[in-house]
Amino acid sequence: MxxxxxxxxxxxxxxxxxxxxxxxxxxxxxxxxxxxxxxxxxxxxxxxxxxxxxxxxxxxxxxxxxxxxxxxxxxxxxxxxxxxxxxxxxxxxxxxxxxxxxxxxxxDVNEETxxxxxxxxxxxxxxxxxxxxxxxxxxxxxxxxxxxxxxxxxxxxxxxxxxxxxxxxxxxxxxxxxxxxxxxxxxxxxxxxxxxxxxxxxxxxxxxxxxxxxxxxxxxxxxxxxxxxxxxxxxxxxxxxxxxxxxxxxxxxxxIFDDEVEARQSVARRYTDALRDVVSVPHVVSGNRSVWAQYTIRLPQELDRKNFMEGLKTFNIPTMIYYERPMHQQTAYRGYPKLESGLPVSEALSKRVVSLPMHPYLDRATQDYIIEVIRRYVLQQGDNAPA
Structure with missing residues (x-):
C-alpha cells in the first residue's frame, strides 16, 4: 500500500x-x-x-x-x-x-524520558x-x-x-x-x-x-x-x-477528552510494539500515564536524520523535530548560565529525535503504513525504502 x-x-x-x-x-x-x-x-x-x-x-x-x-x-x-x-x-x-x-x-534532561x-x-x-x-x-x-x-x-x-x-x-x-x-x-x-x-x-x-x-x-x-x-x-x-x-x-x-486520550494510548502502543527493535521508542516510567502530545523516537546514530525525514516525506508521511536546538544554544538564550560540565543529553537528543504523526484519529491502516515504511527504511538504511 x-x-x-x-x-x-x-x-x-x-x-x-x-x-x-x-x-x-x-x-x-x-x-x-x-x-x-x-x-x-x-x-x-x-x-x-x-x-x-x-x-x-x-x-x-x-x-x-x-x-x-x-x-x-x-x-x-x-x-x-x-x-x-x-x-x-x-x-x-x-x-x-x-x-x-x-x-x-x-x-540537562533524562535521555529516555x-x-x-x-x-x-x-x-x-x-x-x-x-x-x-x-x-x-x-x-x-x-x-x-x-x-x-x-x-x-x-x-x-x-x-x-x-x-x-x-x-x-x-x-x-x-x-x-x-x-x-x-x-x-x-x-x-x-x-x-x-x-x-x-x-x-x-x-x-x-x-x-x-x-x-x-x-x-x-x-x-x-x-x-x-x-x-x-x-x-x-x-x-x-x-x-x-x-x-x-x-x-x-x-x-x-x-470527549478521556476517549481521545485512550485512542492516543492505542496508537502509541502499536507504534512501540512494532518499532522497538529498529529505533529507540519513548520510555514511559512505571506509574506514569502519558497523553502522547508527541510520539518521539530516537534514531540510530548511524542513520542520517535529514535523509530519514525526506525519505518518509516521499511516502507522504510527515515528521517533525522537537527540538532541533536546545535553548542554551539558541541566540536569545546562549548568554544565560548553564552547567559548566555542559548539557550533553540535551545536545545529543536534539540531533537524534524525530516525532511521528500522533492524534486520536490515526486509523490502524495508516498506522500500519507508517510502521512499515519506517521499519523498511531503517533496516535498509534508507537505500531501498519501500515502494
Missing part, C-alpha cells in the same frame, strides 16, 4: 467533524448572550477543569506562556533570582523567567549559588505528554527552598502514580494551543493550584492587577483572560 495523500501530522479536522454540531451550538450561545469576556462559560470551564484534575483552584488565561508568567509575577520573582529550567524544551519555559527580570539556569534530571537540577542550584543568585524556583516540563519525575524534583526543591512551577503545556490529562497533573508543586500550568491534546481554536491556557492565596493573586494579575473594582489596580498585571468563545469550545472538547 502506498498513501497518495499526505497524512496529517495532527488531525484537527477530523475532531472538528466529530464535534461540529455541539461546538457550533456552543459558539452560537456565546454570540447570543454577548458576554465575550468573562462570560459564564469561563467560570464553568474552570470548575470542570478543577474536577478533572482534582485541583482546588483553576485560573484560566490567554496562553500557556501567560500562565507561567503570571505565577512568577505573583511570587515576586525578579532581578537577582534564578529559576532552573531544562534546556530541551520550547523557549516559553525560560522566556517568562527573562521577562520578569530573573535569570534562567539551564540544566526527555524530562528534567533531578541530579542536574541539584547542580543548577549549586551554580546559582556560585553566581550569587537566589535560586527561587524550578520549572520542570512534562515533555511530549509524560509527567516529569515530580517526586525527585519536589525532594530537591524542598531541601533547597525552591517552589515548583510545573509546565504541563503538553501534558494536561497525564498522571503520575495515579495523580493527574495539576496538584504537583505550588502550581501547574497548561496550554490550550490548537495542536495540544486538549486545544481550543486559538490561544488559551490555565493555572492549577491548591493555594487559595495564590489563586486570588493570579485572578488579579490576569486583569491588569485589578483590586476591588475596574479602576482600583493594586498591582502590576496583564491582559491575560481566556475569551468566552474559547472556553465554550474547550467545554465541548473536554467531554
Amino acid at each position: 502506498r498513501v497518495t495523500k499526505e497524512i496529517p501530522f495532527i488531525d484537527i479536522a477530523e475532531q472538528r467533524t466529530r464535534l461540529k454540531d455541539s461546538i457550533d451550538q456552543s459558539i452560537k450561545r456565546v454570540l447570543d448572550h454577548g458576554q465575550f469576556i468573562n462570560g459564564p462559560e469561563v467560570a464553568q470551564l474552570e470548575v470542570e477543569l478543577g474536577f478533572f484534575s482534582d485541583s482546588k483552584h483553576v485560573v484560566s488565561c490567554a496562553s500557556g506562556t501567560d500562565a507561567l508568567l503570571m505565577v512568577l509575577m505573583a511570587k515576586g520573582v525578579g532581578a537577582g533570582d534564578a529559576v532552573i529550567c531544562p534546556s530541551f524544551t520550547f523557549c516559553a519555559t525560560a522566556e517568562v523567567v527573562v521577562l520578569v527580570g530573573a535569570t534562567p539556569i539551564f540544566v 526527555f524530562n528534567i534530571d533531578p541530579v542536574s537540577l541539584k547542580q543548577g542550584i549549586a551554580l546559582a549559588k556560585q553566581l550569587g543568585l537566589q535560586a527561587k524556583a524550578v520549572i520542570p516540563v512534562d515533555l511530549f505528554g509524560q509527567a516529569a519525575d515530580h517526586h525527585g524534583i519536589e525532594e530537591v526543591a524542598a531541601a533547597e527552598g525552591l517552589f515548583v512551577l510545573d509546565d504541563a503545556a503538553q501534558s494536561f490529562g497525564a498522571s503520575c502514580d495515579g495523580r493527574r497533573l495539576g496538584t504537583f508543586g505550588l502550581a501547574t500550568t497548561t496550554s490550550f494551543f490548537p495542536a495540544k491534546p486538549l486545544g481550543c481554536y486559538g490561544d488559551g491556557g490555565a493555572i492549577f493550584t491548591n493555594d487559595a492565596e495564590l489563586a486570588s493573586l493570579l485572578r488579579s494579575i490576569r486583569v491588569h492587577g485589578q483590586g476591588a473594582g475596574k479602576y482600583d489596580n493594586v498591582r502590576i498585571g496583564l491582559t491575560a483572560r481566556l475569551d468566552t468563545i474559547q472556553a465554550a469550545i474547550l467545554l465541548e472538547k473536554l467531554k
Whole structure:
C-alpha cells in the first residue's frame, strides 16, 4: 500500500467533524448572550477543569506562556533570582523567567524520558549559588505528554527552598502514580494551543493550584492587577483572560477528552510494539500515564536524520523535530548560565529525535503504513525504502 495523500501530522479536522454540531451550538450561545469576556462559560470551564484534575483552584488565561508568567509575577520573582529550567524544551519555559527580570539556569534532561534530571537540577542550584543568585524556583516540563519525575524534583526543591512551577503545556490529562497533573508543586500550568491534546481554536491556557492565596493573586494579575473594582489596580498585571468563545469550545472538547486520550494510548502502543527493535521508542516510567502530545523516537546514530525525514516525506508521511536546538544554544538564550560540565543529553537528543504523526484519529491502516515504511527504511538504511 502506498498513501497518495499526505497524512496529517495532527488531525484537527477530523475532531472538528466529530464535534461540529455541539461546538457550533456552543459558539452560537456565546454570540447570543454577548458576554465575550468573562462570560459564564469561563467560570464553568474552570470548575470542570478543577474536577478533572482534582485541583482546588483553576485560573484560566490567554496562553500557556501567560500562565507561567503570571505565577512568577505573583511570587515576586525578579532581578537577582534564578529559576532552573531544562534546556530541551520550547523557549516559553525560560522566556517568562527573562521577562520578569530573573535569570534562567539551564540544566540537562533524562535521555529516555526527555524530562528534567533531578541530579542536574541539584547542580543548577549549586551554580546559582556560585553566581550569587537566589535560586527561587524550578520549572520542570512534562515533555511530549509524560509527567516529569515530580517526586525527585519536589525532594530537591524542598531541601533547597525552591517552589515548583510545573509546565504541563503538553501534558494536561497525564498522571503520575495515579495523580493527574495539576496538584504537583505550588502550581501547574497548561496550554490550550490548537495542536495540544486538549486545544481550543486559538490561544488559551490555565493555572492549577491548591493555594487559595495564590489563586486570588493570579485572578488579579490576569486583569491588569485589578483590586476591588475596574479602576482600583493594586498591582502590576496583564491582559491575560481566556475569551468566552474559547472556553465554550474547550467545554465541548473536554467531554470527549478521556476517549481521545485512550485512542492516543492505542496508537502509541502499536507504534512501540512494532518499532522497538529498529529505533529507540519513548520510555514511559512505571506509574506514569502519558497523553502522547508527541510520539518521539530516537534514531540510530548511524542513520542520517535529514535523509530519514525526506525519505518518509516521499511516502507522504510527515515528521517533525522537537527540538532541533536546545535553548542554551539558541541566540536569545546562549548568554544565560548553564552547567559548566555542559548539557550533553540535551545536545545529543536534539540531533537524534524525530516525532511521528500522533492524534486520536490515526486509523490502524495508516498506522500500519507508517510502521512499515519506517521499519523498511531503517533496516535498509534508507537505500531501498519501500515502494
